[in-house]
Amino acid sequence: MNLYQHFRDEVIRLLSELAAAGGIPAGLDASRVSVDPAREAAHGDITTNAAMVLAKPAGMNPRALGGILAERLGGLEAVSAADIAGPGFINMRLAAGFWHQRLKEVLLAGSAYGDSDVGSGEAINVEYVSANPTGPLHVAHGRGAVVGDALATLLEKAGFKVTREYYINDAGAQVEALARSTYLRYREALGETIGEIPEGLYPGDYLKPVGEALVRRDGDKWLVAGEAAWLPEIRAFTVAAMMEGVRADLKALGIAFDRFVSESALVASGAVDEVLKDLEKKGLIYTGVLEAPKGHAPDDWEPRPQTLFRSSAFGDEIDRPLRKSDGSWTYFAADMAYHRDKFRRGFNTMIDVWGADHGGYVKRMKAAVEAVTSGAAALDVKLCQIVHLSRGGEPVRMSKRAGVFVTLGDLIADVGRDVVRFTMLTRKNDSQMEFDLEKALEQSRDNPVFYVHYAHARCRSVLRSAAADLGVRNVTAEALAEADLGLLKDNAELAVIKIMAGWPRLVETAAEAHEPHRVAYYLHDLATAFHGLWNLGNDDVRLKFIVDDKPLTLARLALVQGVATVIASGLQVMGVRPVEELR
RNA sequence: GCGCCCGUAGCUCAACGGAUAGAGCACGAGACUUCUAAUCUCGAGGUUGCAGGUUCGAUUCCUGCCGGGCGCGCCA
Numbered sequence: 001m002n003l004y005q006h007f008r009d010e011v012i013r014l015l016s017e018l019a020a021a022g023g024i025p026a027g028l029d030a031s032r033v034s035v036d037p038a039r040e041a042a043h044g045d046i047t048t049n050a051a052m053v054l055a056k057p058a059g060m061n062p063r064a065l066g067g068i069l070a071e072r073l074g075g076l077e078a079v080s081a082a083d084i085a086g087p088g089f090i091n092m093r094l095a096a097g098f099w100h101q102r103l104k105e106v107l108l109a110g111s112a113y114g115d116s117d118v119g120s121g122e123a124i125n126v127e128y129v130s131a132n133p134t135g136p137l138h139v140a141h142g143r144g145a146v147v148g149d150a151l152a153t154l155l156e157k158a159g160f161k162v163t164r165e166y167y168i169n170d171a172g173a174q175v176e177a178l179a180r181s182t183y184l185r186y187r188e189a190l191g192e193t194i195g196e197i198p199e200g201l202y203p204g205d206y207l208k209p210v211g212e213a214l215v216r217r218d219g220d221k222w223l224v225a226g227e228a229a230w231l232p233e234i235r236a237f238t239v240a241a242m243m244e245g246v247r248a249d250l251k252a253l254g255i256a257f258d259r260f261v262s263e264s265a266l267v268a269s270g271a272v273d274e275v276l277k278d279l280e281k282k283g284l285i286y287t288g289v290l291e292a293p294k295g296h297a298p299d300d301w302e303p304r305p306q307t308l309f310r311s312s313a314f315g316d317e318i319d320r321p322l323r324k325s326d327g328s329w330t331y332f333a334a335d336m337a338y339h340r341d342k343f344r345r346g347f348n349t350m351i352d353v354w355g356a357d358h359g360g361y362v363k364r365m366k367a368a369v370e371a372v373t374s375g376a377a378a379l380d381v382k383l384c385q386i387v388h389l390s391r392g393g394e395p396v397r398m399s400k401r402a403g404v405f406v407t408l409g410d411l412i413a414d415v416g417r418d419v420v421r422f423t424m425l426t427r428k429n430d431s432q433m434e435f436d437l438e439k440a441l442e443q444s445r446d447n448p449v450f451y452v453h454y455a456h457a458r459c460r461s462v463l464r465s466a467a468a469d470l471g472v473r474n475v476t477a478e479a480l481a482e483a484d485l486g487l488l489k490d491n492a493e494l495a496v497i498k499i500m501a502g503w504p505r506l507v508e509t510a511a512e513a514h515e516p517h518r519v520a521y522y523l524h525d526l527a528t529a530f531h532g533l534w535n536l537g538n539d540d541v542r543l544k545f546i547v548d549d550k551p552l553t554l555a556r557l558a559l560v561q562g563v564a565t566v567i568a569s570g571l572q573v574m575g576v577r578p579v580e581e582l583r
Numbered sequence: 584g585c586g587c588c589c590g591u592a593g594c595u596c597a598a599c600g601g602a603u604a605g606a607g608c609a610c611g612a613g614a615c616u617u618c619u620a621a622u623c624u625c626g627a628g629g630u631u632g633c634a635g636g637u638u639c640g641a642u643u644c645c646u647g648c649c650g651g652g653c654g655c656g657c658c659a
Contacts, residue, residue, distance in 0.1 A: 004599095032600095034599075036601080039601080039602060039603090039605095049600095049601065049640095052601085056639075062639070085602075086602050087601085087640070088639080091602095131659095132659060169659055172658075172659070173658065173659090174659060263659095290656055293584080293655050294584040294585065295584030295585075295655095296584075296585085296655055298656080304656080306657075316586095317585070317586060317655090318655090321656055325657045328657090330656090330657070330658090331659050332659095355653095356654090357653060357659095358659080359586085359588065361654085362587070363586080383653090385588080386653090426596085427595095428596090428597085430588055430589070431596075432652075442621090443621045444621060447621095448607085451607095451621090451622095454619085454622080457619075458619060458622090461618065461619055462619095463618090465618050505599095508599095509599055512599080517597095521596095521598090524607090525606085528606085531622055531623065532622090532623065534618085534622070534623080535614080535620080535624075536623085537617085537618070538614075538617065538620075538622085539614065539624085544617090545618055546618050547618095581619085583621095
């Protein structure tokens with residue numbers, strides 16, 4: 001249960017009771033009433049703004065209204081104290097028994113703890129990575145991959161029906177250049193000296209094996225053929241090879257997509273022609289001449305009539321071209337068709353995770369979604385800022401000759417999948433991030449990955465130790481749920497339970513905000529509370545988990561099991577595997 | 584020139600429109616015959632870039648400036 005939602009319902013119920021009794025006016029709009037964690041423990045456990053929000057419409061003084069409501073709230077069994085404070089906050093302290101019940105709930109739910117139905121099964125499409133198939137994924141793609149995947153899992157946990165999708169940009173000039181690059185490597189593999197890779201083509205060594213593989217498949221048959229003959233073949237061959245590498249990297253990160261959508265297949269299906277007809281009917285397509293951007297005119301700018309989409313009618317700065325001068329579709333035109341396709345497959349909410357360099361594209365894509373869905377669907381774009389790689393504080397230099405930055409595959413091989421995933425989620429998506437390869441592996445408290453892992457490992461360690469003493473059967477989550485949790489009276493113990501009990505709310509708010517990084521911060525907080533509790537046992541043996549008092553030991557083990565469960569549940573959302581021990 | 588993102592402790596970063604803005608690092612002082620001290624406790628550190636506006640209440644929303652990043656037709 002989301003306890004804040006629970007108490008908000010209670011507040012609203014009590015307000016209507018009060019209204020019925022004539023204590024306050026009836027029919028007040030309670031939509032702005034919220035129940036939140038108290039900022040400071042001294043204020044209590046939870047707080048509501050009800051009195052402040054309703055004072056004006058009720059024509060009452062906030063403290064007077066708050067007094068009446070606080071009296072009612074104080075009468076609830078779960079509330080041990082309700083006071084009015086400051087400008088009109090009603091602070092409530094919850095009974096210990098309420099918190100014990102939350103712990104029991106954790107133990108009974110297991111990794112499903114925190115599952116919510118706020119999403120009501122609504123379909124959400126999360127598109128991420130969607131890198132050009134022109135080379136290996138690099139580190140920035142990795143950030144988008146991790147953010148998108150964790151967001152997808154988070155949304156699932158919050159009750160949405162999520163489809164994970166990857167758009168393959170396998171049409172257009174880039175993949176043609178790729179095919180020509182492979183062709184050079186193909187000739188090279190057949191013994192020719194090809195010299196420098198010309199400007200505009202892909203110089204990376206990663207195409208050498210592709211050229212060699214092509215020789216193995218097709219022999220020298222393309223040497224004498226004209227480009228018109230070999231280009232489509234080699235393009236398809238190369239894209240397939242690149243996508244194989246992409247899938248391997250994603251698999252190494254533990255990411256599996258529900259669907260890969262090919263841009264060229266989409267174009268071939270006529271979907272772009274269709275969307276254009278649609279928009280023509282709506283009067284959103286016209287032929288016009290764009291003005292050169294002020295202060296940034298390209299050298300070869302010349303005014304030219306183009307097929308334009310009236311995106312300025314939906315908040316974009318200018319209208320956007322849909323056809324290149326050679327008559328083929330722009331990337332944008334195909335992307336419009338793609339998002340229309342998503343909508344027709346039943347997605348009214350779409351999330352795209354992009355690199356920051358695509359920031360200038362957001363408005364037109366949102367405009368396009370609004371236009372092609374007649375306002376029925378919404379697009380949220382999460383821009384991931386760049387990742388600066390360093391090693392021991394020194395920037396990692398990119399390799400020019402290899403034609404790529406440090407690849408995602410290199411990064412995973414270097415620090416491991418779980419470290420990559422966790423670290424990528426320790427920053428909000430739109431903040432730049434420094435990823436230090438040494439620090440990410442450091443086993444110290446300034447490495448959040450380790451810090452959270454360590455808390456979980458300590459939990460497991462205690463439970464293993466207890467299982468040896470008390471028998472495995474007595475320390476399962478199910479058995480511990482039956483422990484006398486009322487024995488957990490220490491403030492530090494209750495503090496840990498309170499953080500655990502905040503997990504369902506965290507899931508809901510992070511999911512609604514589309515911000516998976518909050519999970520990482522939450523887990524860090526929980527780990528901090530647990531490490532603190534642990535150390536109390538170092539100072540005073542009576543505060544150890546395993547003590548000379550079996551009922552108390554079992555209650556404390558239940559707490560430990562609960563922490564392990566919630567950490568594992570949070571890591572699951574992040575796609576990180578919890579560790580049993582760290583030695 | 585225009586648009587988007589960012590601006591919070593010396594540094595790296597948090598904070599559903601809520602109260603006295605929080606963590607970590609670095610700095611100072613302490614706690615290990617261990618259920619894992621790779622941890623913990625305490626201290627010091629702030630005009631949330633600046634100026635207005637909305638609000639009972641603004642780090643958060645709006646406007647304008649300043650600074651940094653990204654982008655700006657026929658690349659994706």
